Amino acid sequence: MFDFDGLNEIWQTITRNKTRSFLTAFGVFWGIFLLVILSSTGNGFENGLMKQVEGVTPNTAFFYTSTTSEPYKGYQKGRSWTMQMSDLEAIREAFPCIQAISPESSLWSSEEKNVVYNSRGESFSVKGVMPEYNDIQKSKILKGRFINDTDIASCRKVCLLGKKVYETMFEKGEDPLGKMVRVNGIYFQVVGVVRSYTENVNINGTIDESVLLPFTTMQQVYGMGDKIYFFALVADDDTPISSFEDDLKLLIKERHDIAPTDETAIESFNLSEIFGAFKGMFLGIHILIWIVGLGTLMSGIIGVSNIMLVTVKERTREIGVRRALGAKPKNIISQVLSESLLLTVLAGLVGMCIGVGIMAIVAMITSSMPSSDTMFQDPNMGFGAAVTATVIIIVSGLLAGVLPAWRAIQIKAIDAIREE
Amino acid sequence: MIRLENINKTYFGAQPLHVLKGINLHVEEGEMVSIMGASGSGKSTLLNILGILDNYDTGDYYLNGKLVKDLSENEAADMRNRTIGFIFQSFNLIPFKTAMENVALPLYYQNVSRKKRNNLALEYLERFGLREWADHYPNELSGGQKQRVSMARALVTQPKIILADEPTGALDSKTSAEVMQILREVNQSGITMVIVTHEKGIALRTNKIIHLKDGVIENIEINNPDLIDFNTEIK
Ligand SMILES: Nc1ncnc2c1ncn2[C@@H]1O[C@H](COP(=O)(O)OP(=O)(O)OP(=O)(O)O)[C@@H](O)[C@H]1O
Ligand SMILES: [Mg+2]
Numbered sequence: 001m002f003d004f005d006g007l008n009e010i011w012q013t014i015t016r017n018k019t020r021s022f023l024t025a026f027g028v029f030w031g032i033f034l035l036v037i038l039s040s041t042g043n044g045f046e047n048g049l050m051k052q053v054e055g056v057t058p059n060t061a062f063f064y065t066s067t068t069s070e071p072y073k074g075y076q077k078g079r080s081w082t083m084q085m086s087d088l089e090a091i092r093e094a095f096p097c098i099q100a101i102s103p104e105s106s107l108w109s110s111e112e113k114n115v116v117y118n119s120r121g122e123s124f125s126v127k128g129v130m131p132e133y134n135d136i137q138k139s140k141i142l143k144g145r146f147i148n149d150t151d152i153a154s155c156r157k158v159c160l161l162g163k164k165v166y167e168t169m170f171e172k173g174e175d176p177l178g179k180m181v182r183v184n185g186i187y188f189q190v191v192g193v194v195r196s197y198t199e200n201v202n203i204n205g206t207i208d209e210s211v212l213l214p215f216t217t218m219q220q221v222y223g224m225g226d227k228i229y230f231f232a233l234v235a236d237d238d239t240p241i242s243s244f245e246d247d248l249k250l251l252i253k254e255r256h257d258i259a260p261t262d263e264t265a266i267e268s269f270n271l272s273e274i275f276g277a278f279k280g281m282f283l284g285i286h287i288l289i290w291i292v293g294l295g296t297l298m299s300g301i302i303g304v305s306n307i308m309l310v311t312v313k314e315r316t317r318e319i320g321v322r323r324a325l326g327a328k329p330k331n332i333i334s335q336v337l338s339e340s341l342l343l344t345v346l347a348g349l350v351g352m353c354i355g356v357g358i359m360a361i362v363a364m365i366t367s368s369m370p371s372s373d374t375m376f377q378d379p380n381m382g383f384g385a386a387v388t389a390t391v392i393i394i395v396s397g398l399l400a401g402v403l404p405a406w407r408a409i410q411i412k413a414i415d416a417i418r419e420e
Numbered sequence: 421m422i423r424l425e426n427i428n429k430t431y432f433g434a435q436p437l438h439v440l441k442g443i444n445l446h447v448e449e450g451e452m453v454s455i456m457g458a459s460g461s462g463k464s465t466l467l468n469i470l471g472i473l474d475n476y477d478t479g480d481y482y483l484n485g486k487l488v489k490d491l492s493e494n495e496a497a498d499m500r501n502r503t504i505g506f507i508f509q510s511f512n513l514i515p516f517k518t519a520m521e522n523v524a525l526p527l528y529y530q531n532v533s534r535k536k537r538n539n540l541a542l543e544y545l546e547r548f549g550l551r552e553w554a555d556h557y558p559n560e561l562s563g564g565q566k567q568r569v570s571m572a573r574a575l576v577t578q579p580k581i582i583l584a585d586e587p588t589g590a591l592d593s594k595t596s597a598e599v600m601q602i603l604r605e606v607n608q609s610g611i612t613m614v615i616v617t618h619e620k621g622i623a624l625r626t627n628k629i630i631h632l633k634d635g636v637i638e639n640i641e642i643n644n645p646d647l648i649d650f651n652t653e654i655k
Contacts, residue, residue, distance in 0.1 A: 008534075013516070016516045318515075321514060323497065325506070326497050326500050326502070326530070326577075328497045330494075331529060413500075414473045417468065417506075417512070418464075
């Protein structure tokens with residue numbers, strides 16, 4: 001369809017009326033340009049948000065206990081209750097889709113400076129967790145290791161320091177591993193330093209400012225027995241937590257003689273719902289952007305088609321002469337289609353390049369800004385979208401030429417030859 | 421070369437107009453023929469049929485031994501491209517193409533490579549003394565030069581037959597004489613030629629004058645161009 005010897009032929013006709021060709025092409029240029037700018041900006045905000053929640057597994061939920069709100073099986077309402085490790089085992093057994101589950105216990109100290117090392121003291125929160133906790137709220141291990149099964153099994157007196165804790169308690173460059181740190185009056189050996197992936201999304205306080213202890217050790221040394229008030233879990237990606245959240249609560253309620261209809265005894269906080277809301281919002285934004293961009297592009301295409309129709313009409317005589325000299329219908333069709341294709345593709349690609357160029361500059365400026373928690377990150381259109389846009393340009397260039405091409409082959413040689 | 425048998429053509433406009441009423445005509449290979457007649461007598465209509473630019477209603481038209489009837493667009497285009505060369509009163513050069521590109525255009529539709537067709541075009545322009553005008557656009561050429569470019573374009577495909585509708589209609593008498601001189605030379609190289617004209621001076625420079633009147637051939641006049649003095653004014 002597209003012959004390269006004919007390229008010069010087509011180029012000649014396009015450049016013959018430069019102003020008109022430019023104005024025609026501008027609609028397409030603008031459509032694509034807008035599409036690139038808008039979708040890159042949309043992606044920038046999305047990437048910014050994603051950066052904030054990096055390291056958080058979306059399919060995560062947190063469960064916490066509270067006093068009962070209904071009387072049941074002879075118990076009064078307003079009863080305090082707690083869960084035990086056996087509850088978590090039962091949950092894991094009942095819901096195989098759970099990939100990781102960990103209790104989390106917290107210590108709120110009355111002491112002013114609860115963490116002490118080398119006569120330096122500071123206040124930090126203290127959490128008892130299981131090794132699997134790291135699969136739920138992912139943290140980066142900067143030094144040493146995370147809490148392991150042996151720590152849990154033998155209630156070792158070891159601890160992990162959050163990045164901030166390490167920086168406050170130790171000299172710069174000092175190796176903390178193996179050092180003894182006093183936490184709420186009891187000495188623990190440091191086995192690692194961790195940093196949270198993100199500073200903005202943290203449940204129950206940031207890891208950076210916490211001291212992590214093996215769950216069992218913490219329960220034992222601070223006399224908390226087997227009481228669990230709070231646990232977190234991650235399910236596999238194919239099973240949204242909302243699909244079994246209520247069943248899970250029913251199971252716990254049943255094990256603790258709590259009314260199945262009790263809404264407050266055990267409550268939960270589901271991250272995937274929040275993620276879902278964000279995803280839905282960005283999907284909406286993307287759809288809107290493509291509608292606006294494609295709409296503009298479409299009007300550009302209609303413009304091309306329109307101008308091509310006028311051009312064909314003006315060139316009746318020329319086309320007739322070509323037919324008389326031996327041009328076949330397919331020659332004429334290919335000429336008109338190639339013309340609209342070339343015009344559209346050129347305009348489209350220029351629009352895309354300029355759009356991508358501008359966004360690259362914007363990306364450079366935003367990334368050079370110091371604040372790490374910027375809500376705008378790496379604004380680009382994405383390779384897939386660029387390919388899609390290119391395909392759309394090409395297809396629409398051809399479509400724009402269809403009607404003019406059809407008109408052009410209606411022109412017979414005789415129409416041109418006939419004087420006046 | 422050309423054989424017309426009882427050709428009829430009616431234009432169906434506001435009211436039907438029977439333009440050609442049974443034309444019978446033979447033109448042998450290498451002949452140079454002119455068609456004369458009053459305005460509206462159907463000369464152009466006849467020539468357009470000969471050039472497969474227009475179709476006829478009834479009768480048979482044989483060109484180079486082949487029946488020209490109900491041809492597909494592609495067959496007609498091919499036949500026009502390879503066997504027929506056209507020369508028009510208003511030249512019909514493409515304004516945004518140079519003289520060379522205009523001459524090369526028919527070869528483009530034969531898929532001849534750019535280099536080859538430009539060389540051929542230059543060769544033909546040379547033949548008509550227009551070598552140095554090759555890169556000029558039609559609006560930079562005089563009427564005579566334009567007609568010579570269009571003759572080069574008609575000949576570049578080495579057609580069997582040249583059809584010319586009033587080739588000198590837009591030219592002054594001196595230029596007309598030059599153009600006719602070239603056409604005679606072309607004819608002497610063996611190419612059949614049919615020229616529509618209403619100028620006696622032109623017709624006298626052909627071997628056969630076909631007089632058309634009210635859609636029929638009135639008479640055919642045999643003529644010997646060598647008898648006329650070519651320095652005489654045409655108009
Ligand atoms: N497309 C058409 N539709 C209707 N009538 C037509 C058409 N083309 C030509 N005619 C009519 O047919 C008749 C013959 O036209 P034609 O062009 O063949 O005349 P001609 O002999 O070439 O005249 P001239 O010497 O003025 O060029 C004229 O009366 C003209 O009005
Ligand atoms: Mg005429």
